Amino acid sequence: MAASILVVGSVAFxxxxxPFGQADEILGGSATHFSIAASYFAPVRLVAVVxxxxxxxxxxxxxxxxxxxxxxxxxxxxxxxxxGEYSFDLNERRTLDTQLxxxxxxxxxxxETYRESEYVFLGNIDPDLQLNVLEQIKKPRLxxxxxxxxxxxxxxxxxxxxxxxxxxLIINDSETRQxxxxxxxxxxxxxxxxxxxxxxxxxxxxxxxxMFHGAxxxxxxxxxxxxxxxxxxxxxxxxxxxxxxxxRDGEINERSIRRGIIFGSVMASFNVEKFGVERVTNxxxxxxxxxxxxxKALTHFEEL
Amino acid sequence: MAASILVVGSVAFxxxxxPFGQADEILGGSATHFSIAASYFAPVRLVAVVxxxxxxxxxxxxxxxxxxxxxxxxxxxxxxxxxGEYSFDLNERRTLDTQLxxxxxxxxxxxETYRESEYVFLGNIDPDLQLNVLEQIKKPRLxxxxxxxxxxxxxxxxxxxxxxxxxxLIINDSETRQxxxxxxxxxxxxxxxxxxxxxxxxxxxxxxxxMFHGAxxxxxxxxxxxxxxxxxxxxxxxxxxxxxxxxRDGEINERSIRRGIIFGSVMASFNVEKFGVERVTNxxxxxxxxxxxxxKALTHFEEL
Numbered sequence: 001m002a003a004s005i006l007v008v009g010s011v012a013f014x015x016x017x018x019p020f021g022q023a024d025e026i027l028g029g030s031a032t033h034f035s036i037a038a039s040y041f042a043p044v045r046l047v048a049v050v051x052x053x054x055x056x057x058x059x060x061x062x063x064x065x066x067x068x069x070x071x072x073x074x075x076x077x078x079x080x081x082x083x084g085e086y087s088f089d090l091n092e093r094r095t096l097d098t099q100l101x102x103x104x105x106x107x108x109x110x111x112e113t114y115r116e117s118e119y120v121f122l123g124n125i126d127p128d129l130q131l132n133v134l135e136q137i138k139k140p141r142l143x144x145x146x147x148x149x150x151x152x153x154x155x156x157x158x159x160x161x162x163x164x165x166x167x168x169l170i171i172n173d174s175e176t177r178q179x180x181x182x183x184x185x186x187x188x189x190x191x192x193x194x195x196x197x198x199x200x201x202x203x204x205x206x207x208x209x210x211m212f213h214g215a216x217x218x219x220x221x222x223x224x225x226x227x228x229x230x231x232x233x234x235x236x237x238x239x240x241x242x243x244x245x246x247x248r249d250g251e252i253n254e255r256s257i258r259r260g261i262i263f264g265s266v267m268a269s270f271n272v273e274k275f276g277v278e279r280v281t282n283x284x285x286x287x288x289x290x291x292x293x294x295x296k297a298l299t300h301f302e303e304l
Numbered sequence: 305m306a307a308s309i310l311v312v313g314s315v316a317f318x319x320x321x322x323p324f325g326q327a328d329e330i331l332g333g334s335a336t337h338f339s340i341a342a343s344y345f346a347p348v349r350l351v352a353v354v355x356x357x358x359x360x361x362x363x364x365x366x367x368x369x370x371x372x373x374x375x376x377x378x379x380x381x382x383x384x385x386x387x388g389e390y391s392f393d394l395n396e397r398r399t400l401d402t403q404l405x406x407x408x409x410x411x412x413x414x415x416e417t418y419r420e421s422e423y424v425f426l427g428n429i430d431p432d433l434q435l436n437v438l439e440q441i442k443k444p445r446l447x448x449x450x451x452x453x454x455x456x457x458x459x460x461x462x463x464x465x466x467x468x469x470x471x472x473l474i475i476n477d478s479e480t481r482q483x484x485x486x487x488x489x490x491x492x493x494x495x496x497x498x499x500x501x502x503x504x505x506x507x508x509x510x511x512x513x514x515m516f517h518g519a520x521x522x523x524x525x526x527x528x529x530x531x532x533x534x535x536x537x538x539x540x541x542x543x544x545x546x547x548x549x550x551x552r553d554g555e556i557n558e559r560s561i562r563r564g565i566i567f568g569s570v571m572a573s574f575n576v577e578k579f580g581v582e583r584v585t586n587x588x589x590x591x592x593x594x595x596x597x598x599x600k601a602l603t604h605f606e607e608l
Binding site: 183184186210220224225226227228255258259261292293297298302 | 607
């Protein structure tokens with residue numbers, strides 16, 4: 001039995017327009033995408049806040065995946081809402097509306113039973129809150145964390161304090177360049193690792209992932225798909241598959257991290273095939289393993 | 305002894321500005337970059353045109369690499385000149401000046417001794433000229449070809465005729481989307497393969513390469529470098545390393561094509577480390593093999 005993963009982040013209702021259709025007020029948010037992806041590999045404990053409009057049908061999705069939602073707070077008010085629209089090639093996203101609602105005052109309290117979690121994922125929230133969460137965890141084995149341009153610009157000192165206690169930072173390429181203040185990714189990665197994280201995972205969307213760990217670099221492609229419907233949540237789904245696979249593995253080393261990155265990429269590739277969490281809530285172990293093998297075939301070449 | 309490779313393309317003087325410096329009137333052009341990279345793997349036969357200003361010092365570069373330059377025509381006038389400038393992150397390029405000079409009337413005549421070449425690379429020239437070259441070759445085993453937006457827009461029917469006789473098309477991602485008229489790369493690749501080429505190699509700059517062959521896809525990363533000085537010619541250097549490695553291998557199948565793509569990526573990674581051909585003219589077999597092994601380490605992950 002794999003050790004449990006604690007995730008702190010957002011649960012939201014997303015409204016998404018893509019060239020292939022639209023979906024209104026579907027279940028989304030970083031903690032949602034992360035939890036469901038991770039649940040295929042390890043038990044997940046969810047800390048987030050929702051409003052009184054968050055009905056039992058949504059809780060059923062968490063139950064189906066055996067996600068422990070005791071850390072889900074129901075606050076007076078409405079659940080976080082986000083609306084966005086993608087360009088014709090899905091490479092650009094425009095935010096149409098953001099209503100933080102109950103998420104605005106989110107001050108995560110980690111339930112007593114969660115405090116001995118060994119694997120911790122800090123979704124993209126205020127870095128002061130991320131640090132506060134970490135201080136509530138007794139003895140984490142592995143802490144991974146996400147952030148965004150908003151915190152890099154507005155709360156850099158807080159973010160640096162948090163990074164000092166993080167093992168793995170998982171961000172995209174523009175955030176990497178912005179955080180380091182350097183255009184070259186290899187140099188930027190070295191600079192970011194000097195802030196604390198021993199490992200940096202750079203998400204590059206349709207171009208896959210680069211992982212930096214000391215002087216070692218790992219490059220994983222994204223899975224080339226004929227039909228991409230909705231990229232929303234792909235990054236958090238990646239992080240969920242990644243942390244889940246590492247937790248299931250039990251060892252934390254470059255071998256397990258590389259395999260975790262492939263499992264994360266597998267889960268992200270499923271995520272974009274339908275709107276919201278629709279595809280990732282309906283996967284079989286066989287489908288996941290088949291796509292892992294397809295990644296092997298996708299990247300294989302003979303030794304010298 | 306590997307079979308010879310025939311390359312038809314441009315030989316030029318390039319003036320390049322990058323954030324790291326500038327170089328004036330250095331040896332460049334598609335056939336130059338291709339030839340030098342390929343020469344590490346197989347004998348190369350060069351067909352191109354230069355002006356009377358093309359001095360012996362430049363010929364010495366070809367001689368050093370045992371490139372057969374009997375197909376190099378000296379025409380009355382000046383050699384093709386190109387000048388360009390790169391953005392701070394090297395991802396965008398602005399052409400400052402193009403003087404076709406003697407290249408404008410380039411009508412490649414293949415010397416009799418070149419006509420039994422088994423491997424043929426058609427650099428980015430008018431597709432009618434590419435087809436004309438092919439008609440002069442007796443019995444090619446493998447024909448690869450490059451093209452660009454200019455020909456896709458202006459000479460699509462000619463280009464399609466040429467593609468009908470090409471085995472491998474090597475173009476970048478925006479050319480792929482433009483040629484197919486489809487944003488999704490997987491769908492675009494299927495459409496392009498229906499025009500003739502059994503294999504499509506899509507160059508994605510710092511993101512590496514995607515290869516399509518029937519239903520099979522191969523993804524190769526670019527080598528992450530701390531210092532990139534000048535991307536000019538990286539695509540042609542890739543093609544040279546690729547064709548050279550396939551010719552040296554002797555077999556033409558997916559195995560040799562995948563390895564060829566890695567050797568092409570190895571050579572392209574050296575090319576960008578200095579201006580023009582400076583780095584690629586001074587490589588050892590050991591350096592090439594070391595970087596090939598580094599590509600293996602860069603992409604390795606354990607089986608399921």
